[in-house]
Amino acid sequence: MTFRAPLEDFQFVFKHLSGLPQLLALPVFAEAQFDLIDAVLEENAKFTEEVVAPTNRIGDCQPPVCQNGIVTMPVSFKQAFEHFTQGGWQGLRHPQQWGGQGLPRALATATTENLYAANVAFSLCPMLTDGVIEALLLSGTDAQKQTYIEPLVAGKWTGTMNLTESQAGSDLSMVTTRAQPQSDGTYRLFGQKIYITYGEHDLAENIIHLVLARTADAPPGVKGLSLFVVPKYLVNADGSLGQRNDVWCASLEHKLGIHSSPTAVLLFGDQKGEVGAGAIGTLVGQENRGLEYMFIMMNAARFAVGVQGIGVSEAATQKALAYARDRVQSRAIEGSAAPVAIVQHPDVQRMLSTMRALTQAARAIACAAAVADDLSVEHPDAQVRQTNKALYDYLVPVVKGFSTECSLEVSSLGVQVHGGMGFIEETGAAQFYRDARILTIYEGTTAIQSNDLVGRKTLRDGGAVALSLIAEIRHVIEQVGRTAAGAAPTQRAGFKLIAEQLSVAVDAYARAVQYVLDQAKDNIRAVYAGSVPYLMLTGYVLGGWHLARAALVCADAQGNAVDEGFARDKFATAVFYAGTILPRVQALSSAMLQGATLDDVLSRSALQQ
Amino acid sequence: MTFRAPLEDFQFVFKHLSGLPQLLALPVFAEAQFDLIDAVLEENAKFTEEVVAPTNRIGDCQPPVCQNGIVTMPVSFKQAFEHFTQGGWQGLRHPQQWGGQGLPRALATATTENLYAANVAFSLCPMLTDGVIEALLLSGTDAQKQTYIEPLVAGKWTGTMNLTESQAGSDLSMVTTRAQPQSDGTYRLFGQKIYITYGEHDLAENIIHLVLARTADAPPGVKGLSLFVVPKYLVNADGSLGQRNDVWCASLEHKLGIHSSPTAVLLFGDQKGEVGAGAIGTLVGQENRGLEYMFIMMNAARFAVGVQGIGVSEAATQKALAYARDRVQSRAIEGSAAPVAIVQHPDVQRMLSTMRALTQAARAIACAAAVADDLSVEHPDAQVRQTNKALYDYLVPVVKGFSTECSLEVSSLGVQVHGGMGFIEETGAAQFYRDARILTIYEGTTAIQSNDLVGRKTLRDGGAVALSLIAEIRHVIEQVGRTAAGAAPTQRAGFKLIAEQLSVAVDAYARAVQYVLDQAKDNIRAVYAGSVPYLMLTGYVLGGWHLARAALVCADAQGNAVDEGFARDKFATAVFYAGTILPRVQALSSAMLQGATLDDVLSRSALQQ
Secondary structure (H helix, E strand, C coil): CCCCCCHHHHHHHHHHHCCHHHHHCCHHHCCCCHHHHHHHHHHHHHHHHHHHHHHHHHHHHCCCEEECCEEECCHHHHHHHHHHHHCCHHHCCCCHHHCCCCCCHHHHHHHHHHHHHHCHHHHHHHHHHHHHHHHHHHHCCHHHHHHHHHHHHHCCEEEEEECCECCECCCHHHCCCEEEECCCCCEEEEEEEEEEECCCCCCCCEEEEEEEEEECCCCCCHHHCEEEEEECEEECCCCCEEEECCEEEEEECCECCCCCCCEEEEEECCCCCCCCCCEEEEECCCCCCHHHHHHHHHHHHHHHHHHHHHHHHHHHHHHHHHHHHHCECCCCCCCCCCCCEHHHCHHHHHHHHHHHHHHHHHHHHHHHHHHHHHHHHHCCCHHHHHHHHHHHHHHHHHHHHHHHHHHHHHHHHHHHHCHHHHHEHHHCHHHHHHHHCCCCCCCCCHHHHHHHHHHHHHHCCCCHHHHHHHHHHHHHHHHHHHHHHHCCHHHHHHHHHHHHHHHHHHHHHHHHHHHHHHHCCCCHHHHHHCHHHHHHHHHHHHHHHHHHHHHHHHHCCCCCCCCHHHHHHHHHHHHHHHHHHCHHHHHHHHHHCCHHHHHHHHHCCHHHC | CCCCCCHHHHHHHHHHHCCHHHHHCCHHHCCCCHHHHHHHHHHHHHHHHHHHHHHHHHHHHCCCEEECCEEECCHHHHHHHHHHHHCCCCCCCCCHHHCCCCCCHHHHHHHHHHHHHHCHHHHHHHHHHHHHHHHHHHHCCHHHHHHHHHHHHHCCEEEEEECCECCECCCHHHCCCEEEECCCCCEEEEEEEEEEECCCCCCCCEEEEEEEEEECCCCCHHHHCEEEEEECEEECCCCCEEEECCEEEEEECCECCCCCCCEEEEEECCCCCCCCCCEEEEEECCCCCHHHHHHHHHHHHHHHHHHHHHHHHHHHHHHHHHHHHHCECCCCCCCCCCCCEHHHCHHHHHHHHHHHHHHHHHHHHHHHHHHHHHHHHHCCCHHHHHHHHHHHHHHHHHHHHHHHHHHHHHHHHHHHHCHHHHHEHHHCHHHHHHHHCCCCCCCCCHHHHHHHHHHHHHHCCCCHHHHHHHHHHHHHHHHHHHHHHHCCHHHHHHHHHHHHHHHHHHHHHHHHHHHHHHHCCCCHHHHHHCHHHHHHHHHHHHHHHHHHHHHHHHHCCCCCCCCHHHHHHHHHHHHHHHHHHCHHHHHHHHHHCCHHHHHHHHHCCHHHC
8 A cells, every 4th residue: 555645635625625716816826826736736746655655664664873973864765855856846835036936835735745644754854944944034144045045945955943952842941052152243052952853864965953042141031042053064155065063963862753754962062073162153133032033933843743744644544444445354234245344344434534534624724724824925915914824823733733633543543443453563554653643742742832822822812813713614504504404315414414513513612712711811720721622622623614614515516526426525524524523622612611620629639749 | 760559549449439348248258358458469569660660661672582483582571470470470360279369350450450550561471371261260171270270370381362363353253273183182273373462482381372273064154163272382191391382483573562572473283393283282162162262261351451551551640740740841821930840731730630530530440340250250149240240241341442542542641741752762651652552452452342332231231231330320420419519618619510520421321322222223333333432431431430439438538548638639530530531421422323324424435445
C-alpha cells in the first residue's frame, strides 16, 4: 500500500467549502485559476507519492546520527530533497520577487499536507524554512532579505527556529542565551539550545538559524528577548559561503517518532569554528522585540503543524482502509457463506469512518483558514482583510490543536484496525502512531494553543469571531433542515440527523463561549481548566459545520458537478460525523461548565504536594 | 522517579468497594484476613518496586534476540524471575494442593497489577503460566496435572497459549495446525503459530505450550479444534526433563512496545529436535472441544490484560505526576511572583486528574470483578455462586476492553504532561505509550470484547445482569443525593455534581441496554456498530458508580477509618470523574442509538470497495 494524495477531496474542499473561488477572483491571482491549481495538485501528488513516500520507512529505520558535529542524512532523503528543490516546491507560496511562484497559501496547504502525509520527518525541514522566510520578509533588514531569502525560497539553504533551552520550554521568559554586540554591528551569541529541528544536516549547503537571545542590558522576561539570524556558514558579499560560524551540533535526541528528523542540541559559542569565540549573528528588527518577530514564524509553524496532523491522519487512514479491504477474517455478523474482508465488520467500519470523518473535517477547517489567511493579505478591501485576519487568527490554534489531537486518535485507530499486525513495526501503522505523538507538543502544546484561543482569540474581542461563526453555523442548520424536508428517502434521515446534532452542538458551543466571557474576570482558573475542552469542542463544531455544508453540496451532486460516488461517500461521512462525533461537543461543554466546582475540589486535593 | 505500588488505594478498594470482607468471612479463607492481605501487599510492593521496576527500561532498550532457535533474555530479567519464583508469587492464587498459597484472586489482582505496572513485558510470562495452570486444573487429565501443575505453580516452568496463525487471528476457525494421533496415545503436531508470547526464552528450564490444532477427521471451523499440551522438553516419569521436543522458535517479532517480551513464531514439526518429525503432545480433555478449554485460559488472560491496562496507567500517572511537581515553568494563571511547578497549571491538573480518575475507576471495577470471581468459586450457596458468576462473566469484557482503552488515553496524556521531554525515549513516558498499544489488541481486540458483551453477556440473559447493575447504581444515586443535602459546604457542590451526572449517565446506559435488547433481532448490524461505544459507556458508568460509593465512604472518613488526606483526594477524584468523564456516557449512548441510520448510510458508501 502506497500513499495516494487525496486530490478529489482537495478539489472538492477548495471549490465548495473553503472560499477559494472568492480568492481566485482577485486580480493578484489572475494567473492562478482552477486549471492551474489542479495541475499543481497533480504534479505534487506525483512527487509526494513517488519520490517522498518511499523514504518514510527508510528514515524511520535509519535515523541520522551525529558524529563530530556532523549529521549525515539517509541517501534517499538527499535524493528526495534534490527533487524537492528542483521542483520549486519550497517557493510555491512565496513572492515571485524572490524567486517564488506567488501562489495562494491555500494551495500550499494542500501540497504541504501531501508532503507531511508522505513523510512527516522529511517535510519538517521545508516547513521550518517557510517560517524563516516569512519572518525575514516581515521583519528582516534589507541586507538580511538580500542575503538570505532567495536561496531559502529556492530550497538551496534551509532554516531553523531556536527557542527552547532546557529550562525554557513553554516558558520562553527563562531563555538565557546571550548576545554581545560587536563594533561592526553584528553580535556574538553564546548559549545552548535544545530540540532544534533540522538544526544540523547535510541536505543543503547552508542552514540559517533564527535564534532568541538576550543582550546584556535587556529587561528580564520575554520583553528582553531579541531575535538573531545566525548562519551556519557566514555569507560573503557575493552570496558565496564564507567562514564556518561558531554554532555546533552537540548531539541528536533519541525520539519516539519522526526518527529521521534530526533534533539537535546546538551550542553557540563553543569555539570550534573559523570565527573565534561566539556565533556571529545579525539582529532582526529591533532589540527586545524578538518574541514578536518569532511569533510570526511560530504562527506559520503552528498552522503547518496542524496540517501535519491532517497529513498523518490521511496516511494512517489510507493504510488502515487498504488493510481492512484486503484482510479476510470471520463471517459477516448478519451471516455470510464464507469469511469476509474485515472492512465489512461493523466495528471496523466504525473505526475507519471515524478516521475518515476526523481527517476530512480537520482538512476543511484548515483549508478555509488558509483562504482567510490569503484574503487577509491580498484582498483590496481593508475591512475584508481585517475580518479575515481575525478569523484566521482565531482558527490558527484550532487548526494546530484540533488537527493534531485528532491525529492521535486516528493513528491509534489505524493500529487497532490492523489488529496484531498493527503492533509489528514492519507494517508501518505503528510509525504513524509514534510520529503523530509529537504533533500535540511541538510549536506549542495543545494547552498553549487553548490558552491562546481563550485569551487572545476569544476574550480580547469579546467573543466576536466565535459569535459570528455561531451565526453562520445556525444559518447552515436552517438550510439543512429545509433540505431534509425535501430530500429523497435515502437521504432524509441523514439530513435530519445532521440538523439535529449540529443544532445541539452549536448550542453547547455557544454556552462554552459565553462561559469563557462570563467567568474570565472572577474565575480565571475555572476558565483555563476548560481551555482544552473548549478548543476541542470548537474544532468538532467547525468540522461538523463544514461537513454539513459538504452534505448540502452533495445533495445536488449533478448540479454541483460532483462525482456521484464521491458525493455518496462525503454524505456518509457527514452523517457519520454528526451521529458519532458531534455528541462529543455537549460532553466537553458540560465538563467545561463545571470548571469552578472542579477547580475548587482539586485545590483541596494533594495533587500539588 | 521509581514506581510505588498504590497500597493505600488497594486497601481502600478492598475494604470499602470490592466486597472483599464478604469473601474473607467464608471459612475457606479463614486464614486470609486483612492483616495477611496487607502483609502480602507490602511484600509485593517491595518486590515489584525494588526488583522488577528497575528492569523496565533495560528490557525496552535491550530486547531479547533469537539465534538458532535460542532466545536469550536480559540478565536482569533472569535475576528478577529468580526472585519471582523464590518469592512464591506464581502460586499466590493457586491451590495449596499443588504447592500454591490458595489466596483470593482478588488479592492476586492487586499483586499482578503491581507487577504489570513495574514491567508489563516481564510479567506476561507469569500471566500466561497462570492461564495454563487454570486450563489444566479444569480440563487436564490426571497425568497432565501430575506432570505439569506443580512445576508451573512453583514458577519452575512457564506456559504459553498457541492460538494464532497468520491466516487465523480473531477468526480461529481458520486454524490449520495438524495433530496426528500416534499408537501410544500421544499426538504429533505440525504447523506454524505466530504471536506466541514467551514462546521461547531462557528464564525457566521448560516451557509448556497449550496448542490449538486439528485432527485429520475433525469437522471444519472452530468445532474441529482440539487442545494439546506440548512441552519444550518431554518430561520423564520421575519429573526430570527428557528429549528436546520438535517445537522451535523461528524468529521474534520487532514490535512497537513490550520489546523484552519475546513474541515468537513457533514451528511445530520442523524435525530439529530429538524426537523425530512432529512435536509430541497430549490431548487435553476430548477431541474437538479445544476452543472450549482454551476459553478458560483466555478468560483468565483477558481479565489479566485488563489489569495490565490499569498497571500501565498507574505507572504512567505516577511518572507524569512526579514530573509535573518537579518541572517549573511559567507563572500561575491567576498570578504568581515567580514561575511555578507545572502541576499548578489548570490544564496539567486536568490531565493528571483524568489519568488518576480513569486509573482508579478501572481498578475499582476490576477488584470488584475479582471478588465476584472468588465468590463464584468459593461461596457455599449455589445461588450466590451463580449470581457472582454471571456478574463476573459480564465484567470480564468490560475489564479487558475498558481498562485497556483507558490505558491508551492515560499513557498518551502521560507523554503530553511531559511536553517535549515526553517524546524523548530516555524519559520513559513514551515507553508506556508504546507498551500500552498492544493491550487493546491481544487476547481479543476491544471489538471482540464488545461483541462478547453484547452477544453472550447482554442478549443471552435478556439484560438481567445489566439491569441489576442499573438498579444498584440508582440506589447509590439516592444515597449520594441524601448525603449532598446534609454535607458540609465544601462537599455539597461535589456531591450534587456526582448525583446529577451519574443520574444522567445511568439513564443513558439504560437506554443503551434497551437498544441492544430491542434491536438485536431485526437490526443486528446496527447493534454491533455500537458495540464498542456500548462497552466503553458501560465501563464509564460502572467506574462512576464505584467512585460515587468511594465518595460516600470518604464523606465520613473518620467513621470509616480512612486517612483524611486520602479521603480528600479520593473525593476530588470522584467529583472530577463525575464532572468530566461521565458526560462521555451520554455522547456514546447517543451515537449508539443512531446505529441504524449510520449503518444504512455507510452501506451506500464506497468503504467496502
